[in-house]
Amino acid sequence: MASSSQRSVKNYFTKVPKSSVASSSQPNQEANANHSEVPLPSSQVFDLSTLNYDPGERTPILDYHPNHRDVIRRAYLINGPCQPRLLQHEYPQTNISGSMRRFNSEWFDDVYHDWLEYSVSKDAVYCLYCYLFKGYNTNKGGVKYFQLLGLRSIHFALEMQFSQFKHAYLVRLSASVDVVRLLITQGLAFRGHDESKSSLSRGNFHQILSWYAKKCDNIRDYVLEHAPQNDQMTSPMIQKDIVSACKIETIKAILEELNGDYFSLLVDESFDVSRKEQMAIVLRYIDRNGSVMERLLDIVHVQDTSALSLKRAIVNLLAQHSLSLSYVRGQCYDGASNMQGEINGLKMLIRQESRSAHSIHCFAHQLQLTLVAVSKKSIEVGKLVVLVSNILNVLGSSFKRMDEFRDSQKERIQEALDLGELTTGSGLNQELGLSRACDTRWGSHFKSFNNFILMFGSILNVLESLVLDARLLDERAKAMGYLEACRTYEVAFMLHLMSDVLAITNELNKC
DSSP: OHHHHHHHHHTGGGGSOHHHHHHTTOSOGGGGGGTOOOOOOGGGOOOGGGOOSSGGGOOOGGGSOHHHHHHHHHHHHHHOOOOOOOOGGGSOOEEETTEEEOOOGGGGGOGGGTTEEEETTTTEEEEHHHHHTTTOOHHHHHHHHHHHTTOSOHHHHHHHHHHHHHHHHHHHHHHHHHHHHHHHHHTOOOOOSOOSTTOSOOOHHHHHHHHHHHHOHHHHTTSGGGSOTTOOSOSHHHHHHHHHHHHHHHHHHHHHHHTTOOEEEEEEEOOOTTOOOEEEEEEEEEOTTSOEEEEEEEEEEOSOOSHHHHHHHHHHHHHHTTOOGGGEEEEEOOSOHHHHOTTTSHHHHHHHHOTTOEEOOOHHHHHHHHHHHHHTTOHHHHHHHHHHHHHHHHHHTOHHHHHHHHHHHHHHHHHHHHTTSSOOOTTOSOOOOOOOOBTTBHHHHHHHHHHHHHTHHHHHHHHHHHHHHOSSHHHHHHHHHHHHHHTSHHHHHHHHHHHHHHHHHHHHHHO
């Protein structure tokens, strides 16, 4: 191994013409433009054959005569770093922290490792530029580098040197911003359970960026595996920074649209998946075109939901964006006591600072509460809600029953089409789902009852099949009870009655 490296050492400097090396030390670089050669003083003549190829055995650059240093520097720069290509097993191993490690020749192939040198004699790595420009700071070393290579405009050379890195950085940043904006717009998750390089699904951010790189030639050579390990612009911290920047730009656009005018506050609680208590703050205002706008300003984490704490959080948020309570002309909250309290509620605390901040309890919400209160007074309505909920649970708890339900629904629609009872057209006769109701939104009860009526025949078919085929006696008994209840006049009457009643308020609920 040593003998082969020595042969490469012997031929290392033979490709550098001595005349070109000597002429490079001219004080006036413009002399090279005329291709004229000015003889060097004898003190500057240097025999390049004495230079050592192995970085571990070189004479320190500062030990040479000052008149010879630039000649030596230029010779090393033209020939490049010492990068002997040996077989992998020929690099010796070293015990580092209990692990046997060795040099890897693939490191020479990295475009960002053009400084890397390896010493065969010392089994160590070196930096070519650190050796050549020892004693210079970064700026002066860069100037000397371009002077030695004979570049006429140092500023132009510096710009050329860094323009490629700037361009690559901007391409990577723009690609990451594009992916983040797409995920934010679609409301998709960024992270994956396993984002390692061996993972088959690295999460939405990495997967979309990888697809983007494959489809777009302009970014393919600059992102992911083609980017430096410490500058890939894909880390979770970078993703969060870009999201924060998008948030800042969005709020800036909202404030420009508000244009320092009056606005109303809409505030409600909003839990996240980690069950953190949060407060969503929305601004309602008239834009420059006279249109009513509602924009989410921020979601603030609050540990205390008292009216005083909520007011403090609102004031702090408005102050961050140069807004104040004096411009509030309306308040809209739910019916919670900490919001609507006539003495210490949030609405009264804000009214104390802005007399024009009138509070309006959402009329649609009031109507929902009224419907809930009145409906719960009727036993028949309560029985209907429980019956529909139980039947939907029975049908939805088995994939087999759902398949039977869909098949029955298709057969009934086809039969109605054959008899001319239904017409065909775009968007007509779509498959309906089992819509579950929500206790706090009685508009959902209207959809649940209405779909139950439309799918009544298919529901009875599945219940009849369950009575005959159920393995457990308990399931058969429940299915029989539900089937008998659905065939009664009272259930059919209450279904249509509640559908008609809730249809009256359905348009308001949707608004």
